[in-house]
Structure formats: structure tokens, C-alpha cells
Amino acid sequence: MTEFKVGDRVHHDVRGDAEITYGPFDSPWGGTRYVIRLDSGKETAVSPGTLSAIPEPPKFAIGDKVTTRASRQEGRLVAGPFVSRFGGRRFWVVESTDGKHEAPSEESLTKLSEPEPVKVGDRVRVVKDSDGYRAGQYIGRVGVVAEVEPRNELPYKVRFGDGSGFHGDPDGHWWCEVVERVTDEDTYTHNGVTYDLSAKYRDRDGDVWHFARFGDKVVGLIGRDPVDEHDGDPFRFAAGYGPLTRVTD
Template structure:
């Protein structure tokens, strides 16, 4: 058993099999020469005087593991943990060995590391935006459009991965997508089965460029650099007069 603990450390009493937290110590017991005592809260809110030799540390679960993707705040550098954790001889701090993308290594303190979480994989039923469509047939026509994933994998033509339903019977295989979160709904608008990204620029069949903005329940457009206003043409009328619109 360890005899030295820090305030806030989780401990277990060896005789009574109780878990508690160090609140104060170490100190010498009043009226004696006995040292190494602590005040421990065993969960009842009342601290009890307990000798360190009767306690053992409860190990905290490690914050990281070898193989974790991590980021450093300075320079926004990222890498993978390849060794650790270690305890510094000089500072007592915990550090790891991190390997960056260029194959170099450094030993940052654990307190400076942030785990890089990988996005959840795209699944059937997800609402997604097309990043790359069919490079042979579509060549960008579906880029920016939003659809529902019908199938992941299984297409005979590589590298097409996702089969999407764009509404109104329009279904196609595409190469790469990103999930559209609920918070992004205000930035999209669906008309006649096609979902438009209101943060993007579109080109009509005459070669004019359009941007769009939501005004209440309506989406209105501005042409060739003119900002959309509450009294400019609606997206619906632009599509009817000059469609189809292609994201650029």
C-alpha cells in the first residue's frame, strides 16, 4: 500500500473495503508523534481521520491509449500516440510520445493533449451532402445536393460508395459525402425533390451565377454578385425560368 496521497485522490480503506476521497493531509495526529494521517470522506459527508498505511490508491482510468489520434493546442499539430504514459522525473507530470504525420516524434504533457474523435461512419438513412459524385457520368452535377443514403457499398463501379435518394425518384451512386446535421437545416432548401445549399453559388442554364438567402418561409436569390433581397426572385421561380441550377 502507498502511504503518500494527494488532496482529491480516490482511495480505498484496506480493512473496511470502503472507497473515499482525500480531503486533507498528510498531518501528524494530535497528541502523538504519529505522522501520515489524512482526513478522508468515505461518502457520508463526514471526514474521518485515517492513517495512510491503511489506504490504497484507486487508479484512475487512463485518459489516452496507444494509437489514439491527438491534437496539440499550439500549432494545431496532430499525431498518434505511440508510447506512454510516462512520469517526468523533474516535474512529475504525465507525458506521452506522439508521432506526427511526417514521422517525427515529440513528448507532450498529457494536460496539453486533446483526443481527436473520428466522425461516425455514414449509415443507411443518414441525410448527407454530396462532396464527390460519379466522376465518369455526372462530373459534378450532384455535388452540393442533399439526399438520403439508401445503400453503403456494393456498387460494381469503383470508387462509388453511396447510393442516394435525392427525392422525386432521382437515385444515384456517388463517391464521397458528408453528414448534414440538424443544425444545418436552415442552410438548405428543398424544391421539386432537389435540396439546395444556401451557402453555395449556383449557375443557371444561361451561365448566370446565383446566390440564395432565406427570408422567413421563402428563399430568394441574387444574380451575378447582387445580394438576395426580400423582394428579389424566389429560388422556385429561378429554377422554373432558368433551371436546372448547377452548384459551382
């Protein structure tokens, strides 16, 4: 006979899914009983023969990024789970970032969430561009990911500005080693100058431009906000009437 404990999720063969709230106890009419709480909130006493366990989803899996309570180091699960000869506790093998291994108990592990991988079309800020030629030229600049090649030493091809320039131009593109997704601002960099797309800008003729981003395209329109990528001119057209001065009133 399967034994249950308070808190276990179970399935009753007639009443459906439930949770054990009390038991086991001896019934006055003979046999063992448990009290279960149905999903409706009602409780009832039932015999264990009418119950089946609902398996809990595994807490961890090979490849999960975790920290351990003892070392407080980050690592990845590379083997497990195993059952210890001493006390029957479950443990995993963790490989830390320095390549060393430890075997903590499952109870001492905390799973870490990982950010969604950067993909084509994401707006990113360059953390590290490339070594050697023009190293550091693009660090801190914001652009749009045009290609991702995970097997490359420089996996992210980032397009800057409107992408109309040649490879390496301010409004061209560059292969970068490390980038981070931009979530804190909506900006656009043109010829080394970063513009706030939520603001309005006045050109040298006194016209006031409104800008908006649609995917990897930025367009401007005089007098009102663009409604789509075809409703206005490319940013470089407005910049041709520069310098653009931010409107503060």
C-alpha cells in the same frame, strides 16, 4: 506503504470510496493520517493502511485524435505512453496528417472528439460525388445514405428524392466520395428543387399540402400533417400537381 496526495480518489476498506482532502500528517496518537471526504460529504481522519488507490482511467489510447500544445497540429497517437529518462514524464508518439512524427509530453496533448461515422439512413449533403463521369453533378444535394462500403473509393451510396429513378437520375442514387450529415434543416430535393418540409405548399389546383419525413420516406397530405409513412402520398404524387408554391401566410 502507499503514499497519497490531496485530490486522489481512494477506497476505504469500511467507509467506501472517498477523496483525499488533507495530509499526510502525524497523528497525536501516533502514526500517519489522511483526511478523506466521503461521498456523503462528511470528512474523517483515517490511517493509510485502510486506503487503497482507485486507478484513474487512462487519458489517451492508441488511435486517439489529438493536438499538441507546441505544434498545434492535429494527429493521431501511434505509440505510447513511454516514461522519459529525463524527469520521468510520460510521452506519446504522434503522427500528424503530413506523415511526420513528434513525441510530446502527455500534459501537452488535447484529445479531439470525432463525429459519429455516417451510417445507412442518415440524411447527408454531398461534399464530393465522384471524379470523371458526371463529376460535380450532385455536390450540395441532400439525400439519404442507402449503403456504406468503407473499402470502396466511393463509399457512400446516396438516394435522392424518393429513389424511384434509375442510377444517376435526379430521384435516383449515386455513389459519392465525401458526404456530411445534415443537422441544420429538414429539406427534400425533387427534380433539382429543394423543399422545406416544415413549410406548406399550394399546388396548381389550390390545394395546400403538408409534408413530413419518416425515415428515408417523405409523404404529403392535403390539409394536415401526416402522422406516419402510410398517412398520405409519396412526394412525387404531390409534385405531379405542381408547380408547388410555398405558402407564406
